């Protein structure tokens with residue numbers, strides 16, 4: 001039987017990004033500083049959870065302290081392919097755990113993150129009498145969390161260049177909105193417990209959910225014990241769900257010696273996601289990407305025509321990150337692996353946008369509409385018939401990318417000096433640097449590809465002029 005066939009689902013920490021299938025290709029040795037440091041505070045945690053679950057959860061892992069907070073360590077030798085933990089659904093916390101009296105009063109607009117945050121708050125306020133107290137007590141404190149929603153305005157300024165800045169503003173606004181909706185409900189549930197519940201407490205609970213809940217059939221689930229494992233972007237181990245057996249499990253992607261920190265991959269997350277949702281970055285993240293916004297300028301006489309055409313042919317797809325909209329056009333660029341390859345990483349929709357952007361007559365636009373109708377309905381997905389126009393469109397795209405590269409370079413150079421006295425600021429500055437340098441690397445790779453594309457096309461165009469015919473492109 002194929003190993004993967006048993007699993008009906010793979011889950012990532014809550015961002016809906018698909019995880020890789022299980023191939024044990026890479027191995028990423030734990031870093032030297034990650035050797036086991038026993039966390040005495042957690043000695044009773046696994047026995048408590050196993051008793052609650054009624055089954056063994058892990059015989060090869062223990063909770064310890066690492067440079068990344070609490071972590072799971074091998075307590076015995078682990079071999080590639082070993083199942084290292086199994087957490088049954090009956091000890092996972094989902095929105096179903098919201099007390100029914102609260103659930104009944106919550107409006108439809110309150111999402112799963114807020115619902116799980118409510119569960120944390122209720123159990124936290126109940127204190128030692130809570131059935132989840134051993135878990136709630138081990139969750140990180142506000143000062144230990146670095147998601148950008150906790151950054152000061154001055155700290156956020158460091159990442160103004162990145163889309164994470166606006167996403168942070170949006171996330172904070174959403175948390176405030178949710179808080180206004182849930183506060184009266186919590187008061188109604190228990191005025192005593194929630195008489196002075198603050199936005200800060202709710203934000204902390206939301207950040208806990210954002211950094212340790214996995215997507216599940218119930219929307220989102222906190223998975224005690226499994227959520228003490230830290231992230232390694234190169235790991236091939238992910239958290240798997242077995243719906244038949246009603247449990248979540250992790251299979252080792254490499255051998256571990258006793259005392260080594262065990263890491264899994266939360267998802268194929270860029271630093272932007274790691275920073276916003278988890279409060280950390282990787283110095284070199286292969287999944288980095290950049291979100292860019294471009295628009296047809298107001299002074300373009302064909303603006304209305306172009307926008308109409310774009311919307312007619314490219315209706316925004318739900319969940320599509322590269323989309324056209326009346327507010328602006330947002331595209332996600334990933335690292336382009338080779339300047340001479342296919343340009344994978346630059347979305348086709350962005351290149352199409354640049355082609356439409358460069359049209360200077362209604363006839364050109366109408367020709368593109370006809371071409372789209374004759375093909376798969378999508379506009380400007382093929383190279384323009386005129387090589388000059390095709391080169392021009394990509395030069396425009398290159399000019400946007402070059403401008404961004406310059407802005408990122410300036411942002412990195414102007415990162416403020418950090419004093420070792422302000423540890424939190426120094427840490428966040430390093431995260432800002434990781435984020436910006438990763439996004440800059442992606443932009444540079446796109447720029448190199450575009451330069452090469454324009455140069456190749458220019459040469460071909462010149463040669464075909466010399467030969468008096470258009471070379472095959």
Ligand SMILES: C[S@@+](CC[C@H](N)C(=O)[O-])C[C@H]1O[C@@H](n2cnc3c(N)ncnc32)[C@H](O)[C@@H]1O
Nearest residue numbers: 068069070211212227228229230231278279280
């Ligand atoms: C699912 S929890 C893992 C357990 C956590 N370390 C704890 O103390 O409870 C995710 C959090 O662990 C930390 N973390 C995980 N992987 C990390 C990494 N590679 N580098 C830095 N921090 C990491 C971040 O604070 C993140 O928000």
